[in-house]
Structure formats: C-alpha cells, structure tokens
Amino acid sequence: MIFLFLTSGLFLGWALGANDAANVFGTAVGSRMLKFKTAVITGSIFVVIGAVLQGAGASDTLGELGNIPAIAAAFTVALSAAVAVFGMIKRNLPSSTSQAIVGSIIGWNFYVGNSTDTNVLFKIVSTWVSGPVLGALFSFLFFMIIKKVSRSVKIHILYRDAFIRLGLILVGAFGAYSLGANNIANVMGVFVGSVNFPDVNILGFVLESKQQLFFIGGLAIALGIMTYSKRVMKTVGQKLMPLSPDAALVVVLAQASVLFIFSSKTLSNAMVSLGLPPIPLVPVSSSQVVIGAIIGVGLYKGGKEIKYGILGKIALGWITTPLTAGIISFFMLFFMNNVFNLDVGKQVGNQNLNHNKNLQVSAIVSGTDSAQQLKAYDFRAGKKENSDKKLIGDYFLPGITIVSLFTALIFIYLFLLKRKENFVLQKGIYSLKRRNVELQKLEPELETLKAKSQKLDEELKFKHDEMVTMAMSIIRKNEFLDRLKKQIIKHKSRINDKEAVELLNGLLMMIVQNISADHECEKFRMHLNELHSDFLKRLSEEFPGMTNNEKRLAAMLRLNLSSKEIASILNISPKSVEMNRYRLRKKLKVPAKMTLNDFIGQF
Numbered sequence: 173m174i175f176l177f178l179t180s181g182l183f184l185g186w187a188l189g190a191n192d193a194a195n196v197f198g199t200a201v202g203s204r205m206l207k208f209k210t211a212v213i214t215g216s217i218f219v220v221i222g223a224v225l226q227g228a229g230a231s232d233t234l235g236e237l238g239n240i241p242a243i244a245a246a247f248t249v250a251l252s253a254a255v256a257v258f259g260m261i262k263r264n265l266p267s268s269t270s271q272a273i274v275g276s277i278i279g280w281n282f283y284v285g286n287s288t289d290t291n292v293l294f295k296i297v298s299t300w301v302s303g304p305v306l307g308a309l310f311s312f313l314f315f316m317i318i319k320k321v322s323r324s325v326k327i328h329i330l331y332r333d334a335f336i337r338l339g340l341i342l343v344g345a346f347g348a349y350s351l352g353a354n355n356i357a358n359v360m361g362v363f364v365g366s367v368n369f370p371d372v373n374i375l376g377f378v379l380e381s382k383q384q385l386f387f388i389g390g391l392a393i394a395l396g397i398m399t400y401s402k403r404v405m406k407t408v409g410q411k412l413m414p415l416s417p418d419a420a421l422v423v424v425l426a427q428a429s430v431l432f433i434f435s436s437k438t439l440s441n442a443m444v445s446l447g448l449p450p451i452p453l454v455p456v457s458s459s460q461v462v463i464g465a466i467i468g469v470g471l472y473k474g475g476k477e478i479k480y481g482i483l484g485k486i487a488l489g490w491i492t493t494p495l496t497a498g499i500i501s502f503f504m505l506f507f508m509n510n511v512f513n514l515d516v517g518k519q520v521g522n523q524n525l526n527h528n529k530n531l532q533v534s535a536i537v538s539g540t541d542s543a544q545q546l547k548a549y550d551f552r553a554g555k556k557e558n559s560d561k562k563l564i565g566d567y568f569l570p571g572i573t574i575v576s577l578f579t580a581l582i583f584i585y586l587f588l589l590k591r592k593e594n595f596v597l598q599k600g601i602y603s604l605k606r607r608n609v610e611l612q613k614l615e616p617e618l619e620t621l622k623a624k625s626q627k628l629d630e631e632l633k634f635k636h637d638e639m640v641t642m643a644m645s646i647i648r649k650n651e652f653l654d655r656l657k658k659q660i661i662k663h664k665s666r667i668n669d670k671e672a673v674e675l676l677n678g679l680l681m682m683i684v685q686n687i688s689a690d691h692e693c694e695k696f697r698m699h700l701n702e703l704h705s706d707f708l709k710r711l712s713e714e715f716p717g718m719t720n721n722e723k724r725l726a727a728m729l730r731l732n733l734s735s736k737e738i739a740s741i742l743n744i745s746p747k748s749v750e751m752n753r754y755r756l757r758k759k760l761k762v763p764a765k766m767t768l769n770d771f772i773g774q775f
Contacts, residue, residue, distance in 0.1 A: 174243065174367055177243045177244065177246070177247040177363075178247075178360075178363060178367070178388065179247075180247045180248075180250040180251035180254060181246075181247075181250040181359050181360050181362070181363055181389060181392070182359075182388070182389070182392040183250075183251075183254050183392075184250050184253060184254045184257075184269060184273075184358065184359050184392075185356075185359035185360070185389045185390075185391075185392030185393045185395075185396065186392050186393070186395055186396040186399075186400075187254060187257060187258070187269070187396060188269050188355055188358065188359060188393050188396060189219070189392065189393035189394060189395065189396025189397040189398075189400075189401065190396035190397070190399070190400035190401050191396075191401075191459075192269075192351060192355065192458045192459060193211075193215050193219075193348070193351075193393075193396070193397040193401040194401055195347075195351075195424075195427060195458050195459055195462040196211075196215060196344050196347035196348055196351060196424055196427070196428075196458075197211035197214075197215060197340075197344050197347075197401075197424075200340040200344065200417070200420060200424075201402075205333075205336065205337055205340055205417050205420075206337065206340055206341065206344070208402055210341065211344065212397055212398050212401075214341060214344055214345050214348060215344065215345075215348040215394070215397045216348075216394035216397050216398060217345075217348075217394075218345045218346075218348035218349040218352065219348045219349070219351055219352035219390055219393050219394055219397070220352060220387065220390035220391060220393075220394055221349060221352065221390075222348065222349035222350060222351065222352030222353035222354075222356075222390075223352035223353065223356035223386040223387065223389060223390035223393070224352075224379070224383050224386050224387050224390060225353070226349075226352075226353035226435055226436065226437075227352065227353055227354075227356035227357060227360075227383075227386040227390075227435070228382060228383075228386075228437070229353075229435045229436065229437045229440070229453035230353075230354050230355075230356075230357035230361070230434065230435050230453050230454055230455040231356070231357040231360070231361040231364055231382070231386075232453065233292065233295070233296065233357075233452065233453050233454045233455075234273070234274075234277065234357050234361040234362070234454075234455065235361070235364060235365065236289060236292045237274065237277050237278070237281075237288065237289060237292045237293060237296065238277040238278070238280055238281050238286065238288070239365045240277070240280060240362050240363075240365050240366060240517050241365050241366055241517050242366055242514075242515045242516055242517035243363065243366040243367060244508055244512075244514040244515060244516055245280060245284075245366070245505065245508075245515070245516040245517040246362040246363045246365070246366050246367075248280075248501065248504045248505050248508050248516065249273070249276040249277060249279075249280050249362045249501055249505075250273070250276070250359075250362055250363070251504065252272075252276040252279065252497055252500040252501035252504050253269060253272035253273045253275070253276040253358070253497050253501075254272075255500055256272045256275065256276070256493060256496045256497035256500055257269055257272045257493070257497075259496065260492065260493055260496065268457035268459060268460060268493055269355065269358040269359075269455075269457075270300075270355065270358055270454075270455040270456055270457045271300065271457060271493040271494045271497070272358075272493050272494065272496075272497040273357075273358045273361070273362065273455070273497070274293075274296055274494050274497075275493065275494030275495060275496065275497030275498040275501070276362075276497045276498060276500070276501040277362065277501075278293070278494070278498050278501075279497065279498035279499065279500070279501030279502040279505070280501055280502075280505060280516070280517070282498070282502055283501075283502050283505040283506065283509075283516065284505075284516065284517055295452045295454065296452070296454045298452070299434060299452055299454050299456045300456070300457065300460070303430055303434070303456040303457065303460060303461045303464065304460045304461055304463060304464025304467075305464060306430045306433070306461075306464070307426050307427055307430050307460075307461040307462065307463075307464030307465040307468065308426075308464040308465060308467045308468035308471065309468060310425075310426035310429050310430065310465065310468065311422050311423055311425075311426035311464075311465035311466070311467075311468030311469050311472075312468040312469070312471055312472050314422045314425055314426055315418075315419065315422045315468070315469050315472050316472060318418055318421075318422060319472075322418075333417075336417045336418055336421060339421050340417070340420070340421055340424070343421055343424045343425045343428065344424060346425070346428045346432075347424045347425075347427060347428035347431075349428070349432075350427075350428040350429075350431035350432040350435065351393075351428075351431060351458055352390050352393065353431065353432065353435040353436075354431040354432070354434055354435040354455050354456060354458070355393075355431070355455050355458060356386045356389050356390060356393070357454075357455040358455050359389040359392065359393065360385045360386055360388070360389035361455070363385055364382055364385065366517075367381065367385060368381050369381040369384045369385070372384060415466065415469070419469045422465070422469060423462060423465040423466055423469060424462075424465075426461075426464075426465035426468065427458060427461045427462045427465050430456065430461045430465075431456060431458060431461065433451060434451065434452065434453060434454055434455075434456050435453060435455075436451070436453075437453065439451055440453055646740070646741050647737050647740040647741060650740045650741070650743070651740060653683050656683060657680060657683045657684070660676050660679055660680055660683075661680070663676070664676045664677075664680075707726075707727065707730060707775065708723050708726075708727065710775065711723060711726060711775065714775075715759060715760060717759065718759065721752070722752070722755075722756050722759065725738065725749075725752055725753070725756055726756065726772055728741070729753075729768060729769055729772050730772050730773065732769065735749040735750055735753065736749075753768060756768065760772075
C-alpha cells in the first residue's frame with residue numbers, strides 16, 4: 173500500500189528527471205560534445221548519490237512549512253504538484269517543481285486549517301529570487317575567469333576540445349549530484365512525515381527511512397533521465413541565448429554550485445560558526461537558476477544576445493505555478509477526504525495523545541490511581557491501534573481506485589497524443605503530396621532553367637578559357653619583346669655608328685612603350701573586370717579597404733595564373749608580385765593552413 177501511494181511522488185520524480193536533466197547535460201548533448209549515453213549514465217548515478225547523501229537539508233525546510241502526517245494527503249499533495257507542472261508545460265508557461273510543491277503544501281495547510289509559517293515561506297520565496305541572481309553572479313565570474321585563462325594560456329584546439337569534454341562530464345556529475353541533493357525534497361519530502369521504513373544495513377552503511385525514500389525518488393529521477401530526457405537535451409540551450417561549449421560548462425557549474433549551496437547542511441553550519449546567518453536549506457528551481465546563469469554569461473558579453481522577453485514569462489511562473497498547485501491541492505484534498513473518506517492529516521487527536529503521555533509519566537511517579545489511568549490508556553491505545561489497522565485496510569480500495577484513475581488518465585493522454593501525432597503525420601504526408609504535384613507542374617520550367625543555367629555555365633567557361641588564352645598570348649608577346657629588347661641592348665654596345673645607335677634607341681623606346689601601354693593588356697583587364705564582377709563585388713563588400721590593384725591581383729589569381737605570368741602581364745618583377753601576394757593574404761586574413769589561391773577560389 174505504501175508504494176501505491178508513493179506513485180505520485182515517483183511520477184513527479186520521473187518528470188523532474190525528464191525535464192531538469194536537460195539543464196545539466198542539454199547543451200553538451202545538443203552540441204554533440206557528449207554522447208547521450210554518457211550523459212545518462214553519469215546523471216543517473218550521481219543524482220541518486222546526491223539524493224541519498226545530501227537530500228535531507230531541503231526536505232527539513234519543507235517539513236517546517238507543512239509536516240504532512242497522512243500518506244493519503246502526501247500522495248494528493250505530490251499529485252497536485254505534478255498536475256500543476258504538467259498543465260503549465262502544456263500551456264508553454266515556465267514551471268518549477270520546487271514552486272509547485274510549495275504551493276501544494278500551502279493548499280494542504282489551508283484545507284486542514286494549519287497556519288503557514290510566514291518566516292519559512294519568506295525564506296523559501298526569497299530563494300526563488302536569490303537563486304537565479306546567484307546563478308547569474310557565479311556564471312559571470314566563472315566565465316570571466318575562463319576567458320582570462322584561455323587568453324593567457326595558449327592551448328591547441330584539439331586539447332581544448334578534450335579539456336572541455338572532460339570538464340562537461342565532471343561538471344555534469346556535480347550538477348546531477350546537486351540536482352538530486354536539492355530537488356529530491358520536491359519528489360519525496362512530503363512523504364517523510366507519513367512513511368517510516370525500518371533501517372536497512374547495506375555493507376556496513378545504514379540507510380534510515382528518509383534516505384530509503386530519497387533513494388527510491390532518486391531512482392525515479394534517474395528513470396526520467398533514461399527514458400524521456402533525450403528529446404529535451406537535443407533542443408535545450410538555444411531558447412534564451414545561444415551557448416558555446418565553454419559557456420555551457422560555466423552555466424552548468426554555476427547552476428550546480430547554487431543547488432549545492434542551498435542543500436548543504438555543512439556549509440550552513442559553517443556560516444553559523446562564523447557568526448553569519450545560516451544558509452536557507454530549501455529546494456530551488458534548477459530551470460530558473462540555469463536561466464539566471466545564462467543571463468550572467470550574456471551580461472559578460474554585453475547583454476545583446478539575451479532574449480529579454482522570456483524573463484517576463486519567468487516572473488509570471490513564480491506567481492502562477494504555486495498558486496495553481498495550491499488551488500488544485502485544496503480541491504483534490506476535499507475530493508479525497510469527502511468522496512473516499514481518507515484521512516488527509518487533520519490534527520484531531522494530538523491533545524489526547526499528549527494527555528495520554530502525561531498519564532503515562534504520572535503512572536510511573538504517582539502510584540495506583542495513575543496506574544489505573546495508565547491501564548485505561550493502554551486499552552485506548554490498543555483500540556486505537558486496531559482502528560489504525562482498519563484505517564490502513566480502508567485505504568486499499570480508494571488507493572487502488574485513485575491510482576487506476578490516474579493511470580487511466582495517463583493512458584488516455586498518451587492515446588490522444590498518439591492520435592495527434594498521427595494527425596500531424598497524415599497532414600504532413602498530404603502536404604508533401606501536394607508539393608510533389610506542384611513540383612511536377614514546375615518540372616518543365618525547371619528543365620528550361622536548367623538548360624539556361626547549363627548554357628550560362630558553358631558561356632562562362634568559354635569566357636574563362638578565352639581570358640586564359642588572352643593572358644597566355646599577352647605573356648608570350650611580352651616575353652618575345654623582352655628578349656628582343658635584351659638582344660638590341662646587347663648588340664648596341666658593339667656598334668660605334670652614332671646614327672645606328674640612335675636608331676636602336678628608338679626601337680628600344682617603342683618596345684618599352686608597347687609593353688607598358690599595350691592595348692591587349694587594357695582589353696584583358698576590361699574583360700577580367702566583366703568576367704569577375706560578382707566576385708569583385710563580394711570581395712569589396714567583405715573587405716572594403718581593398719585597392720584596385722589588389723582586386724586585379726585577386727582576379728588574376730582566380731584564373732590560377734602564376735606569379736611569373738602575372739608579372740609578365742603587369743610588366744613588373746616576379747618579386748614585386750610575391751610582395752603584393754603577401755600583402756593581399758594579410759589583408760584578406762587567410763588562415764595559415766590555406767593557400768591564397770584556395771581562399772580566393774572558394775570565395
């Protein structure tokens with residue numbers, strides 16, 4: 173019967189693992205820095221360890237807000253929180269299991285007539301604000317440190333990726349541990365006052381009742397991670413601001429640190445020993461802390477990439493989630509109490525119980541009369557024990573009914589969801605068929621466009637070949653004129669006839685002028701600009717500081733001309749061409765592993 177009533181908490185734990193595991197490993201898996209299998213194994217192990225070893229701190233604070241003594245009430249409170257979170261998610265509103273469980277407990281307080289401790293409530297609500305703020309502060313500081321270290325220490329890109337992958341695993345393990353330690357109170361905290369397991373000794377380690385509850389809840393969270401978190405992990409991290417792997421590492425580390433702080437009794441006690449106020453040990457929303465951490469990274473980058481519209485929804489979630497959960501809890505408790513006649517924790521017998529304890533003490537001290545009263549107490553206690561046994565028996569049928577109804581609702585929802593998916597699929601198939609029909613109608617036009625494109629490609633290739641041929645013709649002509657010039661200079665030194673020397677000087681002048689101001693060169697440059705007009709336009713837009721000579725050099729390199737050939741066309745030395753290539757490479761910021769020709773060819 174106990175496990176029957178724990179199902180609502182287990183469902184809440186499954187939902188927590190399915191959704192909040194993405195806050196720990198989502199960006200790493202989505203960016204393929206980590207495999208999903210690695211994330212699942214790491215997250216499942218450490219979330220259980222954190223729940224068992226450090227889950228008591230936040231649970232105690234929830235007990236101060238409302239200690240629920242009846243297991244049926246605990247079941248209803250946990251179920252109300254799960255329904256509230258589910259409803260908020262369906263309406264695309266931000267939700268938090270931490271806020272939902274607090275609202276459900278307050279709804280229980282209202283129903284049974286218990287007063288809500290405003291000091292405890294204020295302490296919990298204050299963490300809803302301080303959690304995201306601390307997350308933003310931590311991520312800002314961590315990101316600043318990582319950036320300074322990466323600037324001062326030069327690490328090869330392969331080693332850097334390996335370090336980031338290892339860091340994501342370690343930080344993810346810490347994040348999963350902190351998630352289990354802090355948020356297990358949301359899953360099993362309401363059952364602590366009504367479930368009492370005997371202690372279990374495992375290899376010398378004694379697990380108390382509370383730790384056994386947290387172990388079961390941790391397994392439910394791990395099951396959620398294994399079964400349903402993959403699709404969330406692959407889409408998380410880009411809604412508020414796009415994250416790089418090192419920024420994702422910082423965000424998870426900041427989130428894990430905040431969750432750890434608000435669940436560590438040791439750290440809280442250390443603050444008290446130093447004369448400082450204790451740290452409130454309360455479950456905080458991991459989703460909202462992650463959002464705060466992302467904002468911290470965004471603020472370090474100047475705040476331009478943050479989508480501030482989402483922040484309004486987060487603030488709305490702080491109010492809507494606990495209010496919705498409280499209302500649902502109140503009416504579900506009324507239903508459980510009045511329809512199934514289940515005990516939902518109304519404090520009826522506490523005064524009699526205290527009176528009986530006083531009788532027991534006076535029996536030991538005062539003698540006979542008190543002893544008779546003690547016998548009466550024993551009789552009433554035995555009668556009460558039988559009544560309790562009967563009450564547990566009475567729980568069975570309503571419990572089965574509630575769980576069956578709840579299970580049926582889940583199956584109905586899954587069935588409707590499947591039908592919706594099938595409808596969307598059929599709609600997609602119909603849309604695809606329509607597109608195929610439209611494509612078939614467009615096939616003649618596509619063939620015409622393809623023929624035109626092919627003709628343009630052929631013309632472009634012809635012009636390109638023509639340009640290369642023209643370049644080769646200019647090069648051969650210039651080489652011939654250069655050889656002729658050298659021969660005239662050589663023979664001129666051997667001639668003593670003044671008239672012949674003047675004639676040769678005139679020929680040299682004509683050759684030099686022909687090389688410098690050649691009409692074919694001008695024609696070549698004009699065709700070069702026409703052929704590569706789009707290329708030169710893109711180049712000018714990307715690098716507005718380029719000169720006309722640099723653009724001409726880039727266009728010649730696009731024709732795959734060598735430095736010697738370019739030097740011949742431009743009538744400059746090959747050394748000058750090499751110097752111009754070096755300056756062009758620097759201006760274009762060509763990567764070290766890529767040649768200038770390859771860079772220009774891909775531009």
